[in-house]
Amino acid sequence: MALRILCCVKRVPSPGSRINLTDDGTAVDATHLGFTTSPHEECAVEEAVVLAEHEGGTVTVLTLGPPESVEQLRYAASVGADELVLVATDGAPWDPQRTAAALAEAIKRLETDQETFDLILFGNESADSGGFQVGVRVANALQRPMVNGIKRIELNFDGDGPGSVSARRAVDDGFEVYELPLPAILGVKEGINLPRYPTMRGRLASKKLEISSWEGEAAPGGQALVRLRRPVEQTSTTTILGNSAAAAPAVVDLLEELGVFDR
Amino acid sequence: MTVLVLLEHDRGELAEAARQALNAARPLAEELGVPVHGVLVGEDAAPLAQTAADFGAEVVHVATHELLSDYGPDAWAETTRQLGDALDADVVLSVGSDRGNEVMAHLAARSGLPFVANCSRIAPNLGPWSITRIQWGGSLLEDVTLAAPRKIVTIAHHAAAATPVHPDCRAVDLRLERFEPELDESVAVTMIRGRDGQRRGSTLSTAPVVIGGGRGVGSADGFSVLEELAELLQGRVGCSRAATNNGWRPHSDQVGQTGTRISPDVYIAAGISGAIQHWVGAMAAKKIVAINTDPDANMVAKADYAVIADLHEVLPAISEEIRRRRDA
Numbered sequence: 001m002a003l004r005i006l007c008c009v010k011r012v013p014s015p016g017s018r019i020n021l022t023d024d025g026t027a028v029d030a031t032h033l034g035f036t037t038s039p040h041e042e043c044a045v046e047e048a049v050v051l052a053e054h055e056g057g058t059v060t061v062l063t064l065g066p067p068e069s070v071e072q073l074r075y076a077a078s079v080g081a082d083e084l085v086l087v088a089t090d091g092a093p094w095d096p097q098r099t100a101a102a103l104a105e106a107i108k109r110l111e112t113d114q115e116t117f118d119l120i121l122f123g124n125e126s127a128d129s130g131g132f133q134v135g136v137r138v139a140n141a142l143q144r145p146m147v148n149g150i151k152r153i154e155l156n157f158d159g160d161g162p163g164s165v166s167a168r169r170a171v172d173d174g175f176e177v178y179e180l181p182l183p184a185i186l187g188v189k190e191g192i193n194l195p196r197y198p199t200m201r202g203r204l205a206s207k208k209l210e211i212s213s214w215e216g217e218a219a220p221g222g223q224a225l226v227r228l229r230r231p232v233e234q235t236s237t238t239t240i241l242g243n244s245a246a247a248a249p250a251v252v253d254l255l256e257e258l259g260v261f262d263r
Numbered sequence: 264m265t266v267l268v269l270l271e272h273d274r275g276e277l278a279e280a281a282r283q284a285l286n287a288a289r290p291l292a293e294e295l296g297v298p299v300h301g302v303l304v305g306e307d308a309a310p311l312a313q314t315a316a317d318f319g320a321e322v323v324h325v326a327t328h329e330l331l332s333d334y335g336p337d338a339w340a341e342t343t344r345q346l347g348d349a350l351d352a353d354v355v356l357s358v359g360s361d362r363g364n365e366v367m368a369h370l371a372a373r374s375g376l377p378f379v380a381n382c383s384r385i386a387p388n389l390g391p392w393s394i395t396r397i398q399w400g401g402s403l404l405e406d407v408t409l410a411a412p413r414k415i416v417t418i419a420h421h422a423a424a425a426t427p428v429h430p431d432c433r434a435v436d437l438r439l440e441r442f443e444p445e446l447d448e449s450v451a452v453t454m455i456r457g458r459d460g461q462r463r464g465s466t467l468s469t470a471p472v473v474i475g476g477g478r479g480v481g482s483a484d485g486f487s488v489l490e491e492l493a494e495l496l497q498g499r500v501g502c503s504r505a506a507t508n509n510g511w512r513p514h515s516d517q518v519g520q521t522g523t524r525i526s527p528d529v530y531i532a533a534g535i536s537g538a539i540q541h542w543v544g545a546m547a548a549k550k551i552v553a554i555n556t557d558p559d560a561n562m563v564a565k566a567d568y569a570v571i572a573d574l575h576e577v578l579p580a581i582s583e584e585i586r587r588r589r590d591a
């Protein structure tokens with residue numbers, strides 16, 4: 001039986017040295033920015049593709065966001081995803097309850113057309129809003145077990161196919177081991193793998209892949225955005241210690257002054 | 264009517280997060296005019312009740328059930344949900360640690376309520392509350408309103424320092440209560456099944472000196488000049504995501520939003536441009552020295568000190584100078 005894995009990814013701006021905001025303060029000013037997939041979710045896609053390659057199966061990638069999110073779906077396809085699904089919004093940010101409700105509906109819809117997903121992967125948290133909950137809420141709506149913060153995944157097979165998943169979460173002194181019966185849901189953290197880069201062939205193939213898409217619909221939840229702000233920046237003046245290796249004695253003087261030299 | 268604090272512990276050892284949570288709960292409870300209650304999930308945590316009282320929990324509930332043998336998000340969340348109902352809690356609060364955010368998310372999902380993660384300011388109102396929370400790992404603040412009959416929140420890690428109410432005396436009257444939730448086997452599915460492995464002593468987060476390298480290092484081998492200096496200063500090597508993504512360093516070395524947060528006495532950032540996601544992981548360093556060929560790099564602008572030069576020339580020269588002085 002072929003393994004079916006779903007990954008939920010989110011399109012987020014890719015800011016450089018500073019995050020600028022729109023004049024009304026309700027969004028990140030993305031005029032000069034590119035967009036990307038959150039690193040945790042990029043790793044989720046990589047993990048799914050590796051599992052599907054090893055065990056034989058397919059990877060579906062689902063996103064909720066503006067129509068431009070197809071860019072992140074195509075990227076996922078260029079590194080090995082097989083099926084792409086967009087739940088479209090008008091681009092205004094959705095709160096976590098609303099996002100989760102629409103994603104859960106989308107998953108139910110995908111599972112009536114085809115079989116249940118054995119494994120659904122989320123990121124540990126989204127890179128921009130970082131609500132730490134969309135995956136958990138989806139799991140609750142689908143009545144499936146979910147554990148977050150996962151750094152290692154192993155499928156366990158019984159007679160007819162994958163029966164359970166062992167998942168490890170990194171803590172200070174090692175790993176906590178969880179074992180969930182399938183179908184299950186996991187939130188993964190960057191570091192679980194090193195995502196591959198797309199190949200030229202992958203890029204070309206991803207352009208041809210059809211994307212299933214429909215409008216998202218769900219009621220807003222109880223958390224509402226008022227505005228975004230930048231935290232007060234500590235402004236420091238930088239003391240230039242030199243412009244060449246000749247600055248080394250000045251650096252070591254500094255290390256002595258700061259008390260880290262005599263150790 | 265209470266502020267109910269989930270007291271994080273691991274097999275009976277109180278987490279720093281529990282103390283921080285109590286510190287954040289006290290002023291909030293005062294403003295609301297309600298007491299602070301704490302919940303310890305599992306019999307093995309009972310001995311921690313006194314410490315919780317020292318940090319301001321007026322009543323400590325120890326939840327006991329044969330299924331509560333170790334940590335599991337569903338078991339902890341369902342227990343907390345039932346106690347929150349029994350107490351008619353106004354607020355259920357924890358710290359935004361891995362477990363704190365996870366349990367609160369499960370609690371909120373089970374209760375059909377919103378959950379606001381990583382708050383840095385909570386202002387209760389008669390209507391919806393005004394809350395400030397962190398986004399982008401701390402690079403951005405978000406003001407939100409929260410409308411819910413019970414407010415489920417986590418406090419951003421380290422937003423509330425852990426000082427006990429009575430630092431010197433243990434004079435608080437501890438009120439300990441047993442709570443027996445009704446649980447069925449289904450909550451045990453997500454419980455810890457075992458523990459293994461030694462994480463390679465990742466002391467990056469507590470190292471007093473960190474030498475960080477980015478794309479400017481150029482290769483995996485290029486990190487040898489960082490290793491050398493780190494060894495001389497008994498520090499640790501860190502890196503940017505560019506270095507991790509190139510496979511030059513393991514992810515456990517990565518500093519930043521999706522890596523480790525460091526707070527050394529000195530952070531030497533070599534060949535790192537200072538993207539905001541790197542900066543949030545490094546900004547708690549007491550002093551930052553940037554080494555970069557580009558005088559306009561953000562890391563240079565934000566650092567306390569900088570050397571504008573090739574790291575492959577500067578770092579070996581620093582190591583050499585240290586050896587020279589030590590030999591003298």
Ligand SMILES: Cc1cc2nc3c(=O)[nH]c(=O)nc-3n(C[C@H](O)[C@H](O)[C@H](O)COP(=O)(O)OP(=O)(O)OC[C@H]3O[C@@H](n4cnc5c(N)ncnc54)[C@H](O)[C@@H]3O)c2cc1C
Nearest residue numbers: 127477478479503504505519520521534536540541556574
């Ligand atoms: C959601 C999200 C999360 C992220 N999380 C993290 C994170 O946790 N940690 C992280 O680091 N990044 C993170 N990033 C990536 C981040 O945005 C940057 O892409 C990354 O930090 C850049 O790494 P860098 O500074 O090494 O590379 P670059 O930006 O390419 O900078 C290289 C620097 O090296 C200098 N240089 C080049 N040669 C030399 C030389 N010989 N000597 C001295 N200087 C030299 C250059 O002038 C330049 O300033 C994240 C991104 C996103 C979108």
Ligand SMILES: Nc1ncnc2c1ncn2[C@@H]1O[C@H](COP(=O)(O)O)[C@@H](O)[C@H]1O
Nearest residue numbers: 008009064122123125126131132133134
């Ligand atoms: N708009 C979205 N579309 C698809 N997946 C999402 C979306 N928002 C959040 N997620 C997923 O849910 C995880 C947790 O998000 P959050 O609760 O916002 O921290 C993310 O890492 C994603 O995997």
